[in-house]
Amino acid sequence: MLRSRNLDDQTFDEIMEYAIGRLPWLCPAWTDYNAHDPGITILELIAWYKEMQQYHMNVVTEELEKKFLKLLGIKLEPARPAACLVHPAWEEADSYPTLARLENQESICFELLEPAQKGAAVEVVYLLGTDGAKDMTSIMGQPGISIWPFLERQGGGTLRIGLSGTEQRMRLWFEVDDKRPVDRNPFEKGQAAPRTLQWRCCGTEDPLAVEDETFGLSHSGFITFTFPASFGESDGDCGLPSRRYLAVEQLEGGCEEDVRLCNVSAGWFRAAQQETWAGYRWFKIDPGKNQLLLADAVSQEGGVYWFVREAEGLRFVEAEQQRTEQGLEVTLEVDGCIQDGGDNLLVVSQDALRFHRLFFPTTGLPNMTLALDLGGRKVLPERLALICDTRCRDGEVRPQLWHYAEDLSSCGPRDLVFTYDPDEEQLVFGDGAHGAIPPRSQQGVLVASMVLSYCGGGNVPGNCGLYFNNGDPAENRAAIGGQESQSLDEAAVAFLRSMEGTHKCVSEADYERAAKATPGLRVAQAKAIAGFDPDEPAGRSRLPVVTVVVLPWSAKARPMPDTRFLQTVQAQLERFRPICTSIKVAAPKYVPVGVSVQVRGRAPGLSDAIRTQVEAYLETGTKERAIGDPVVKDDLMAELMALDGVMQVERLELRALSPDCYEDPRGDLRLKRNAIAYLRALDVQTR
DSSP states (O other), X not given: OOOOOOOOOOOHHHHHHHHHHHHHHHOTTOOOOSTTSHHHHHHHHHHHHHHHHHHHHHOOOHHHXXXXXXXXXXXXXXXXXXXXXXXXXXXXXXXXXXXXXXXXXXXXXXXXXXXXXXXXXXXXXXXXXXXXXXXXXXXXXXXTOOBOTTOGGGTOSEXXXXXXSOOXXXXXXXXXXXXXXXXXXXXXXXXXXXXEEEEXXXXXXXXXXXXXXXXXXXXXXXXXXXXXXXXXXXXTTTTOOSBEEEEEEEEEOOSSOOOOEEEEEEOOEEEESOEEEEEEEEEOOOSXXXXXXXXXXXXXXXXXXXXXXXXXXXXXXXXXXXXXXXXXXXEEEEOSOOOSSSOOEEEEEEOTTTTTTSEEEEOOOTTOEEEOOOTTOEEOGGGOEEEEEEEOTTSOEEEEEEEEOSOGGGOOTTOOEEEEETTTTEEEEXXXXXXXXXXXXXXXXXXXXXXXXXXXXXXXXXXXXXXXXXXOEEEXXXXXXXXXXXXXXXXXXXXXXXXXXXXXXXXXXXXXXXXXXXXXXXXXXXXXXXXXXXXXXXXXXXXXXXXXXXXXXXXXXXXXXXXXXXXXXXXXXHTTOOTTOEEEEEOOEEEEEEEEEEEEOOOTTHHHHXXXXXXXHHOOSSSSOXXXXXXXXXXXXXXXXXXXXXXXXXXXXXXXXXXXXXXXXXXXXXXXXXXXXXXXXXXXXXX
């Protein structure tokens, strides 16, 4: 264990006493040690400076803590804006561009992250089951109500979604009730869905393209459909009123939970709690006349600057601009821009209220700072960018694009970077050794990109009263995900917690933890057994093998993992296993047991209550009971004694109904380590 060393271990008086004590040895001719002596004055100055150095060397500053954490591979999580979905009312406008703003009475601003266009809607939803077609339109969307679209015992089978309009491409929002006793791990990009669904257009055999963000309706999200040209009105292949119908059925349900669908709707668009004061984009243009269309709201309503890229930097150019319904149409006639196959036109768009105001003068001095007035909002540093006058290698001053850097100490003298101080709300430039210095200029800095947010304060509830600038209201779902930047203490705690685990599986607990964290699955229970091989007759292996028995969460009785589930867990564990160790992922083995009980007590339905209590005791996965745990007679007796109406358990016997378990001398049932006991026979006697 490293011990921290105290470097500030001398006071001013102690330093002076030591220095004066050395004078007779260093300079015997010096005999006057009084305060009026000039030499003593110099010694006092040096002692004061030494005391100050000791203090600073002994202090661990925030910057030093950040560097220590960086050496440990820990990077502070940046602030994030909240995100939500909005549904425009379409009273005054039929479309809204990207970055169109919505605001509520508390002046919390949201911006669209994508263009919003009025389109087709979901008119009806029918559930086709054994009892025929049922209209679920009035039920869908009501709080706390969901349907089982693919569960036959709940009246489900297939789903018919009636659509309006004639669009060939449509995006629908599917709200899924995915709350279960065991949470589903987040999916990885490109991972296969846990179930197989088949989508088709009624009235045509032509296939449609499906972009599913819900992973087979495992959670709420968008599904985008590209319909074939032959998709038109029909009766839904089952005698429904004529309209365009989209059908979905479940081909393979998987081994986990059944889908519970709450709502299907169209017209929802992504938005974030942010306010864009400036943003930039790159384009590729050719010499001569060029035409561009800028469709975002900041460009249409604010102002735009144009810079072409040359060999040594950027050059400001003029452009003809005309606002149309489609956006800002721009015509540029440029020559001399570099043509190397890459983007060569930089377009900077600024908010209408800040256009021509996001300029700052530069002093040309090291460590220059520029103060920002943010009005209580927070800058998202990773989205900061500036265009600064820069002295190029040929000695000329030209505009250049400067980027945000988290720490200037690792930057070189020619790096065009700056950093941001959130406490002082200041942009901070380098000193010439760590980061370049902009030369002196009256308008030397132009903000090219700046996005503000309330971060954690933007997590507002649903329907918080959002309105577009034209007065159109918009329905919104609850905004989530907004958070403040991570503090040093939080990062240190996160590092210490990460040290509790390991990136490689060493112990059985490591294998179990890694199996339960398999992406995209609900793993109710995992049991790692070292040296056990289910493929061997005796169950033992002389080779280094670890068998992990996994149990999926499901409302069905005695759930079993399917092949897809086992393969996904196998792929997860292969990433963490040590070399020369073989991994096998297996399903649990269910073992039947019998229980005979005699109780004294009277209550209506006591026998049924005893059966429910015994089955609850044997349930594995959602409670403390694990795979391979024995059936303990005393524990089960205590569970039965807790029932209302049971005065005394006079007799309790456990019976092994399979050769895979046995009764020990105490009357408990012992199971194999990969087995789970379930109740087959119950004999209840009451008096």
